[in-house]
Amino acid sequence: SRMDGTTERLDPDAAGVARAADLLRAGRLVAFPTETVYGLGADARQGEAVAAIFEAKGRPRFNPLIVHVPDVREAERYGVFPAAARSLVAGGWPAGLTLVVPLREGTGLSPLVSAGNPTVALRLPKADLAQRLLRNFGGPLAGPSANPSGRVSPTTADHVLSGLSGRIAAVLDGGPTEAGLESTILGFPDGVPTVYREGVWQAPASMPRLTKAGEGRADAPGQFSSHYAPKGSVRLDAVTARPGEWHIGFGPVRGDVSLSPAGDLREAAAALFSLLHEADAAGRDRIAVAPIPDRGLGRAINDRLRRAAAPRQAFRL
Ligand code: TXA
Ligand code: MG
Structure with missing residues (x-):
């Protein structure tokens, strides 16, 4: 070791x-x-x-x-x-x-x-x-x-x-x-x-x-909306990048880097956290992410992205 x-x-x-x-x-x-x-x-x-x-x-x-x-x-x-x-x-x-x-x-x-x-x-x-x-x-x-x-x-x-x-x-x-x-x-x-x-x-x-489970239900985990958050801000459904943003693409939206150029949800799930860690390591303070279809694994990806983009709380889970 x-x-x-x-x-x-x-x-x-x-x-x-x-x-x-x-x-x-x-x-x-x-x-x-x-x-x-x-x-x-x-x-x-x-x-x-x-x-x-x-x-x-x-x-x-x-x-x-x-x-x-x-x-x-x-x-x-x-x-x-x-x-x-x-x-x-x-x-x-x-x-x-x-x-x-x-x-x-x-x-x-x-x-x-x-x-x-x-x-x-x-x-x-x-x-x-x-x-x-x-x-x-x-x-x-x-x-x-x-x-x-x-x-x-x-x-x-x-x-x-x-x-x-x-x-x-x-x-x-x-x-x-x-x-x-x-x-x-x-x-x-x-x-x-x-x-x-x-x-x-x-x-x-x-x-x-x-x-x-209903949002805000006591028995549903991940109650606090900011979670899974990189250090920089996150903007969702970005088909194009604004000045100063690091653009994460998907499928036809190419971006500076892509979750999956082929638009494959499994590949995107496997790449998502890795790219957010990369953003942290490179000190990216503004991140924009392409739209991800809300079906199958895309629902889990979108759940994590929404939390990454949510307003930050002083107290995080
Ligand atoms: O893939 C995973 O689930 C990973 C790997 C390591 O197993 N674990 C994971 O654990 O994501 P954690 O603690 O980061 O997220 C688990 C979630 C938390 O939101 C927690 O509130 C919820 O599970 N949880 C744990 N026990 C629970 C319970 N008895 N009732 C309701 N929610 C519970
Ligand atoms: Mg966790």
């Missing part, structure tokens, strides 16, 4: 995974890649380790954390799955999907994880490196995105280090994440599958239309 400040960068081999799991068992924080973005892992059963996540990110304690588990059995240990949730994971837990289900009491999860909510957010990441880490660790990992609160989520180990170097024990470097956007979060109020956050997972066509 190489050191960056006091943060170790671990290779994605057996030794790196073993070192990461040892650090986690010792109550330390380790960032790790999933198929969506890098998460900031801590043993979800160790209260002090979980508290350290909130400190490292500058995250308010009332914002609950996703628990990553190695298998469905472990997930059902911490949450009570309604029928609709069970059928979603019956054929294997889909990539990029987080389920918010009623929390089972007395399972040993730190109460900080749920931040006082009667529910718990559970996710079984599909990425091979995340699975190897979880299997080696053998327990539940609390893991928000591995960025300072309110900033853009990391899709590479370098992004993690640029935000949290010196504040966490290690980052397991698995290269760029596959999808580049966070998971879709589904809750089940009254047993009805409800989208709390648009994300990588897309409902199969065979599924009845999903309810969308």
Whole structure:
């Protein structure tokens, strides 16, 4: 492993995974890649380790954390799955999907994880490196995105280090994440599958239309509109750039740089946070973004862009 400040960068081999799991068992924080973005892992059963996540990110304690588990059995240990949730994971837990289900009491999860909510957010990441880490660790990992609160989520180990170097024990470097956007979060109020956050997972066509949580609802995450924000201002639906703007294109709108010249939404999702991190690193203070079609993955992309463009608050989540 190489050191960056006091943060170790671990290779994605057996030794790196073993070192990461040892650090986690010792109550330390380790960032790790999933198929969506890098998460900031801590043993979800160790209260002090979980508290350290909130400190490292500058995250308010009332914002609950996703628990990553190695298998469905472990997930059902911490949450009570309604029928609709069970059928979603019956054929294997889909990539990029987080389920918010009623929390089972007395399972040993730190109460900080749920931040006082009667529910718990559970996710079984599909990425091979995340699975190897979880299997080696053998327990539940609390893991928000591995960025300072309110900033853009990391899709590479370098992004993690640029935000949290010196504040966490290690980052397991698995290269760029596959999808580049966070998971879709589904809750089940009254047993009805409800989208709390648009994300990588897309409902199969065979599924009845999903309810969308109302803006401002207490059970919907990401309440604060400014979130996922780069340092510069962001203007949306920009077909042409104004003077001084760094223009991010899509499809026929070429821009200074493009999310996807071919107009491919999957490619755009994978590039989005990376370009926003690049804007931060280059000190771009005015960013303009081309229109993105509001269908499929485009809905999740537009959700993140709207938050990036929202008026900034003194207090960010
Ligand atoms: O792709 C992802 O979901 C990444 C990877 C690392 O798993 N994680 C992630 O975590 O994006 P975070 O903490 O940045 O965003 C999780 C969201 C937060 O908005 C939080 O409020 C919400 O999930 N959440 C967590 N537990 C919840 C619960 N019990 N009820 C409702 N929302 C919850
Ligand atoms: Mg986040």
